Amino acid sequence: MEKWALVTGATSGIGWATCESLAKQGYSILATGRRPERLDQLKKHLTKTAPTVQFQGATFDVSDRFEVSEFIKEQKSRLEKVEVLVNNAGLAKGIEKMQDANLDDWEVMIDTNIKGLLFMTRALLPLMLQRNSGHIVNLGSVAGRWTYPGGGVYCASKFAVRALSEGLRMDLLGSKIRVTNIEPGMVNTEFSLVRLEDKQKADKVYEGMTPLEAKDIAETIAWCVSRPAHVNIQELVIYPTDQAHVGQVARKG
Ligand code: NDP
Ligand code: 8X3
Numbered sequence: 001m002e003k004w005a006l007v008t009g010a011t012s013g014i015g016w017a018t019c020e021s022l023a024k025q026g027y028s029i030l031a032t033g034r035r036p037e038r039l040d041q042l043k044k045h046l047t048k049t050a051p052t053v054q055f056q057g058a059t060f061d062v063s064d065r066f067e068v069s070e071f072i073k074e075q076k077s078r079l080e081k082v083e084v085l086v087n088n089a090g091l092a093k094g095i096e097k098m099q100d101a102n103l104d105d106w107e108v109m110i111d112t113n114i115k116g117l118l119f120m121t122r123a124l125l126p127l128m129l130q131r132n133s134g135h136i137v138n139l140g141s142v143a144g145r146w147t148y149p150g151g152g153v154y155c156a157s158k159f160a161v162r163a164l165s166e167g168l169r170m171d172l173l174g175s176k177i178r179v180t181n182i183e184p185g186m187v188n189t190e191f192s193l194v195r196l197e198d199k200q201k202a203d204k205v206y207e208g209m210t211p212l213e214a215k216d217i218a219e220t221i222a223w224c225v226s227r228p229a230h231v232n233i234q235e236l237v238i239y240p241t242d243q244a245h246v247g248q249v250a251r252k253g
Contacts, residue, residue, distance in 0.1 A: 001081065002028055002054070002081055003026065003027055003028065003081065003083045003084075004027060004028045004029070004030055004054075004078060004081045004082045004083060004084075005018075005019075005022040005027040005028070005029055005030070005082065005083065005084040005085075005086065005225075006030040006031075006032070006079070006082045006084070006085045006086070006120075006124070007019050007022070007029065007030070007031050007032070007086040007088060008032045008033070008062055008086065008087055008088050008089035008116070008120060009032070009033055009062075009088040009089030009090060009139075010029075010031035010032060010033050010039065010042060010057075010088070011031075011033030011034070011035045011038035011039060011042070012033070012038065012189060012190045013187070013189025013190055013191060013214045014088055014139065014184075014187060014189060014214045014217045014218060015031070015033070015086070015088040015089065016038075016042060016214065017213075017214035017215045017217070017218035018086050018088060018214075018217070018218040018221050018222070019031050019042060019046065020045075020046070020049065020050075020215075020218065021215075021218040021219055021221065021222035022084065022086075022218075022221075022222055022225070023046050023049070023050035023053045024049075024050060024222070025222055025225070025226060026052070026053065027053065027083070027084065028053045028054035028055065028056075028081075029046060029053060029054070029055050029056070030056045030057075030058065030075065030078055030079075030082065031043075031055070031056070031057050031058070032057070032058045032059070032060060032062070032071070032089070033057075033059065033089070034059060034060070034061055035059070036057070036059045039057030039058075039059065040057070042055075042057070043055045043057060056075070056078060058071050058074070058075060061116075062089045062112060062116030062117075062119060062120060063108070063111035063112045063115055063116040063119075065115075065119055068116075068119040068120065068123060069123070072123045079123075079124065079127055080127050080130075080131075082124060082127065082128075082134070083133065083134055083135065084134070084135045084136075084137065084225050085120065085121070085124050085128075085134070085135070085136045085137070086137045086139070086221060087116075087117040087120055087121060087136065087137065087138045087139060087161075088137075088139045089112060089116055089117075090112055090113045090116070090117075090139055090157075091108070091109065091112055091113070091191070091194050091195070092109060092143075092151070092154040092191065092194070092195040093105035093106075093108055093109055093154075093194070093195060094150075094195065095150035095151065095195065095196070096150060097149065097150055098152050098153070101153065105153070106153045109153055109154055109157050110153070110156075110157055113154075113157035113158065113160070113161065114157050114160045114161070114164075117138060117161060117164065118164065121136060121164075121168065124136070125177075128177050129175060129177065132175055132176050132177070133176050133177065133229075134176075134177045134178070135177070135178045135179075135180070135224075135225050136168065136177065136178070136179045136180070137180045137182060137221050137224065137225065138161050138164070138165050138179070138180070138181050138182070139161070139182055139184075140158050140161040140162050140165065140181045140182060140183040140235075141155075141158040141161075141183055141184060142183050142184065142185045142237060142239065142246055143155040143158045143246065144158030144159050144160075144161055144162040144181075144183055145159075145162065145183060145237065146245065146246045147246075148246045148247050151246075158183075161181060162181055162183075162235070165179050165180070165181035165234075165235070166181075169232075169234065176229060178229075178232040179232070179234070180221075180224045180225075180232065180233050180234065180235070180236070181234065181235045181236075182217060182220060182221060182224070182235075182236055182238070183235060183236060183237045183238065184212060184217050184238045184239075185212065185237075185238065185239035185240055185243045185246070186205070186206065186209075186211040186212060186239075186240055186243055186249070187211060187212040187213065187214060187216070187217060188206050188211040188212070188213060188214075189214050192205040192206075207251065208251030208252045208253045209240070209242040209243070209249050209250060209251045209252070210240060210241070210242050211240050211242075211243075212238065212239075212240045216238070217238065220236060220238060224236070
C-alpha cells in the first residue's frame with residue numbers, strides 16, 4: 001500500500017525540507033500551506049528529485065476550523081493512507097514585552113501553533129486509530145521548555161505543544177500510534193522574517209553564528225519516523241553548536 005506523509009507549513013523552511021526528506025524515504029507527500037505558488041514550486045522540485053513518489057498540495061489556513069474540515073472532506077481517501085502527520089505550520093509574531101504586545105499577534109500565535117495543531121490532529125486521529133498505525137510529529141521548540149523576555153506568548157504556545165504531545169501519548173497508550181515532539185533551537189528559515197517583519201533585523205538574528213538549517217531538523221524527523229514500530233522517540237532538543245541555551249549564543253566579531 002502507498003504510504004503518505006501529511007506535512008503542514010510545507011511552503012517554507014522546516015516543512016519544505018521535511019517533504020524532501022520524507023519523499024527520499026518513499027513517502028508520497030500531501031503538503032499544505034497558505035501560499036499556492038510555493039506548493040507548485042515544491043511539486044516541481046519533488047517531481048525532479050523524488051520522481052517515484054506522488055505529490056498533492058492543499059492551500060488552507062490550519063487555524064481556521066472550517067477550512068480544515070473542508071480539506072479533510074476533500075482529501076478523505078488520501079488521508080486514510082496518511083502514516084505520518086507532521087504538525088509543522090507555526091510562527092512567532094513580535095518580541096514586545098507583554099505589557100506592550102499586540103493582541104492580534106497573540107491571537108495568531110495561539111490560533112496557529114495550538115489550535116491549528118489540534119484541528120489537524122483531531123481530524124487525523126480516527127483514521128490512524130482505525131488502522132492502528134501512524135506517527136504524529138509535532139514541531140515544538142526550545143521555547144517550549146525555556147522562556148525568554150519578549151517571547152512569553154510564543155513560548156506558552158510551544159509549552160502547550162509539549163503538553164499536548166505528552167497528553168496525546170497517554171490517550172493513545174495501547175495503540176500503535178507514535179507521538180514525537182521535536183524541539184529545535186535557532187534554525188535559519190523565514191521564521192525571523194515573519195516574526196520581525198524586517199529583513200535586516202531578521203538577518204541580524206543569525207549574525208556571527210552558525211544556526212541550524214531546515215535540513216538538519218528534517219533529517220531528524222525522518223530518522224524518528226524510520227525507527228522500528230516499537231520505538232517512539234518522545235522528545236528531542238536540538239541546538240546549533242553555537243547556542244547553549246535560548247538566550248546564550250556564541251557570536252564571532
Ligand atoms: P517558516 O516561517 O520558514 O515556515 C513556517 C511555515 O508555516 C510556512 O510554510 C507557513 O506557510 C506555515 N504557516 C504559518 N501559519 C500558517 C497557517 N495559519 N496555516 C497554514 N500554514 C501556516 O518557519 P520554520 O520552518 O522555521 O517553522 C516551522 C515550525 O518550526 C514552526 O512551528 C516554528 O514555530 C518551529 N520552530 C522554528 C524554529 C526556528 O528557529 N526557525 C525553532 C524551533 C521551532 P504559509 O505562509 O504559506 O501559510
Ligand atoms: C524558535 C526558537 O529561540 O527563537 O522556536 O524561540 S526561538
